[in-house]
Amino acid sequence: MNDDDARGRPVLLLDFDGTVCVGDGPVWAYAEALITDLLDEAGAGIDESIRAQLGAFLDGAPEAPAYLDGYAAVAALAQDHVSAEQLQKAYQTSRRALADGGITVSTPPGLAAFLHTIGPRAERVLVTNAPADGVAETLTALGLRNAIDRIVTDAGKPAGWAGLLEPTLATRPASHVMAVGDIWGNDVAEPLAAGCATALIDRFGHRAGPANLVAPTFESLYPGIRAWADDPDAFLAGHPASTNSTETSTAPTEPHLDRTGTR
Numbered sequence: 055m056n057d058d059d060a061r062g063r064p065v066l067l068l069d070f071d072g073t074v075c076v077g078d079g080p081v082w083a084y085a086e087a088l089i090t091d092l093l094d095e096a097g098a099g100i101d102e103s104i105r106a107q108l109g110a111f112l113d114g115a116p117e118a119p120a121y122l123d124g125y126a127a128v129a130a131l132a133q134d135h136v137s138a139e140q141l142q143k144a145y146q147t148s149r150r151a152l153a154d155g156g157i158t159v160s161t162p163p164g165l166a167a168f169l170h171t172i173g174p175r176a177e178r179v180l181v182t183n184a185p186a187d188g189v190a191e192t193l194t195a196l197g198l199r200n201a202i203d204r205i206v207t208d209a210g211k212p213a214g215w216a217g218l219l220e221p222t223l224a225t226r227p228a229s230h231v232m233a234v235g236d237i238w239g240n241d242v243a244e245p246l247a248a249g250c251a252t253a254l255i256d257r258f259g260h261r262a263g264p265a266n267l268v269a270p271t272f273e274s275l276y277p278g279i280r281a282w283a284d285d286p287d288a289f290l291a292g293h294p295a296s297t298n299s300t301e302t303s304t305a306p307t308e309p310h311l312d313r314t315g316t317r
Contacts, residue, residue: 062226063177064286066279067218067245068202069235070182072123073255073272074165075192078112079157080148081124087144088132104131120260122237146185153188161196162272168280169201175283176232179204181218183211183240215244223248229286232279234272238262251282251290264295 068074085108089101110118111127121127129141136144151157169178178201182189186207193199209218222231228249235241236255242265246252253275254265261268266289267278282289 062222062230064175064226064230064283065222065232066172066176066178066283067181067231067233068178069237069241070180070184070189071125072236072257073234073241074161074180074198074202075159075196076162076272077157077159078124079159080152081108081112081128083148083151083157084125084144085128085132087147088128088136088140091140091144092132092135100135104128107131114258120258122239122260123258146187149185149188153191155191155195159192159196161198164273164276166197166201168273168276169198171280172283173201173203177203179206181206181209181211181233183209183214211240212244215248219245219248219250223250227287229290232282232286234275234279238265246295251286251293252295253279261297264297266290266293266295268296268298 071080085104089104092100092104107118108124108127108131111121112124119130121130125145132141148157152159172178180189180193180202182205184207189205189207190199193202193205206218211218219231229251231245231248232251232253233241233245234253234255236257238254238256238260239262242252242254243263246263246265252265253267254263254269255272255275256262256268256270259270266282267275269275278289278293
C-alpha cells in the first residue's frame with residue numbers, strides 16, 4: 055500500500071461555472087429571463103440598459119463597474135426592478151436551458167486532456183452550487199464526463215464547505231486537497247483557511263484574496279496544479295498564498311453574491 059492509499063488519495067476540487075464550464079451564454083440566459091419579467095412590469099428601455107451594461111462588463115470595458123462575476127452583474131443591474139423570487143426563477147430558467155443544450159458553453163483549452171493526466175494521481179471532484187439540472191449533461195456535451203470522478207451539486211458554498219471538507223480531511227492531510235475556482239469568497243477562502251492548496255481563476259482582476267496559484271485563465275494554472283498533484287507537500291512549501299497573478303488589476307471587489315444574487 056502506498057502513502058496515498060494509506061492516508062487517502064489526493065483530491066482536486068473543481069468549481070463548475072467559470073472554471074470547467076466557460077462562456078457567457080448562461081449569464082446572458084439569466085439576464086434574458088429577468089428581462090422578460092422586467093418588460094412585463096417596468097416597460098421598455100430597461101432591457102437595453104441591462105444588456106448594454108452587462109455587455110460592457112463581460113467585455114472588460116474599463117468604464118464598466120466591477121462585479122464579482124457575470125451572474126452578480128445581472129443581479130446588481132436588475133436589483134431595483136426585481137424580487138429575490140424573480141432572480142431565483144430566472145436562474146432556474148437559465149439552468150434548464152443549459153440542461154437542454156440550448157446554451158453554448160465550452161471548456162478551457164486542453165482541459166479534458168489535462169484532467170486525464172491528473173486522474174492517476176488525484177480524485178477529480180466537481181463541487182458546484184448549481185442544481186443538478188444541466189451539470190452532468192453539460193459535462194457530457196463538453197467531453198468531460200469521464201474526466202470527473204464525482205459530482206457534488208447544490209453545495210451551498212461558502213457555508214457548505216464545512217460539511218464538504220470535514221470528511222475529506224479526515225483521511226488525508228490538508229495539503230493533499232486542492233480547491234480550484236473563479237470566485238475567491240466561494241471557492242477558495244474556506245479551503246485556504248483549512249490549510250488546503252488553492253488555485254484562483256481571476257478573470258476580472260479583482261485580486262479579492264490570496265491563493266497558492268492565481269491566474270486570469272484556468273489553462274494558465276495547469277502547470278502549478280500538475281506540480282501539486284506530483285508532490286502536494288512540496289508544492290505548498292514552494293507556493294505561499296498571495297494575490298500575485300500573471301496580470302494585475304486595481305479593480306475594486308464587490309460584496310459576495312451567489313448565482314442568483316442571494317448568497
